[in-house]
Amino acid sequence: MKKLLMFSLMLAWAVPASATVYTDATGDTFPGVGGGGILDISSVEVTNTATDITFAITLSADIVATDWGKYMVIIDTAAGGDTAGNGWGRPISMTSGAEYWIGSWVDSGNGAELHSYSGAWGLTEATYNAAPDNDISISTSTNTATITTTMANLGLTPGDSFDFDVFSSGGGGGDGAIDSLGNAGEQVADWGDSSDASPQTYVTVPEPATICLLAIGGILAIRRRS
Numbered sequence: 001m002k003k004l005l006m007f008s009l010m011l012a013w014a015v016p017a018s019a020t021v022y023t024d025a026t027g028d029t030f031p032g033v034g035g036g037g038i039l040d041i042s043s044v045e046v047t048n049t050a051t052d053i054t055f056a057i058t059l060s061a062d063i064v065a066t067d068w069g070k071y072m073v074i075i076d077t078a079a080g081g082d083t084a085g086n087g088w089g090r091p092i093s094m095t096s097g098a099e100y101w102i103g104s105w106v107d108s109g110n111g112a113e114l115h116s117y118s119g120a121w122g123l124t125e126a127t128y129n130a131a132p133d134n135d136i137s138i139s140t141s142t143n144t145a146t147i148t149t150t151m152a153n154l155g156l157t158p159g160d161s162f163d164f165d166v167f168s169s170g171g172g173g174g175d176g177a178i179d180s181l182g183n184a185g186e187q188v189a190d191w192g193d194s195s196d197a198s199p200q201t202y203v204t205v206p207e208p209a210t211i212c213l214l215a216i217g218g219i220l221a222i223r224r225r226s
C-alpha cells in the first residue's frame with residue numbers, strides 16, 4: 001500500500017501541464033487576403049496550470065517576419081454573455097454568449113488586451129498597463145504567438161471547462177474574422193464581413209492534488225478488480 005501511494009505521488013508530480021491541441025485546415029482564408037499565410041491559423045495549443053492559462057496560436061507563416069496580423073480569442077465560460085459582439089467591436093459574434101475577449105498584435109513589440117463582458121465590454125488587463133492590471137503577456141517565435149493570462153482573470157478554477165474560438169484579422173477597426181480555428185471552411189469572403197464563432201471546448205487540468213487522488217483511486221480500483 002505504501003508503495004502504491006509513493007507511486008501515485010510520483011505519478012502526480014511527473015504529470016506536466018497537459019496540452020490540448022486544436023488543429024485547423026490550412027489554405028482556408030479567402031483568395032487574395034494577402035500576408036502569405038500569417039492570417040491562416042494551423043493550430044492552437046491550450047494549457048493551464050493551477051494559476052495560469054496559455055493559448056499558443058500557430059499560423060501558416062512567420063508572423064515575426066511579417067508582423068501586421070491581429071490574433072484574438074473569444075471565450076464563453078458561463079451562461080449569458082454577449083451573443084452579438086466582442087471587446088474590439090469587430091464584426092464577430094459568439095451566439096452562445098461571450099464573457100471574455102483577448103485581442104493581440106505582434107508588431108510594435110507585441111501586445112495583448114483582455115476584455116470582459118458584464119452588460120458591456122470593459123478592458124480588464126493589458127500588457128501596456130501597470131500592475132495589477134497587466135496580468136496578460138504575449139511572446140512570438142516564428143509562426144507562433146503565445147498568450148498567457150491568469151485563470152482568475154477568466155473566472156476559472158482548475159477543473160472548469162469553457163468554450164472558445166480563435167481568430168486572425170488585420171489592423172482595420174472593421175476587419176472581421178479572416179480565419180476561425182473552429183471552421184475548416186472559408187470564414188468570410190471579404191475583410192469587413194460579419195461571422196460567428198465555431199466554439200471549441202477546453203477542460204482545464206485539475207490541481208496536482210486532485211490528479212494524485214484520481215491516480216490513487218484508479219490504482220485501488222484496478223487492484224480491487226484483479
Ligand SMILES: [Ca+2]
Nearest residue numbers: 024025040041
Ligand atoms: Ca486555417
Ligand SMILES: [Ca+2]
Nearest residue numbers: 078080081097
Ligand atoms: Ca456565456
Ligand SMILES: [Ca+2]
Nearest residue numbers: 024180183184
Ligand atoms: Ca479555419
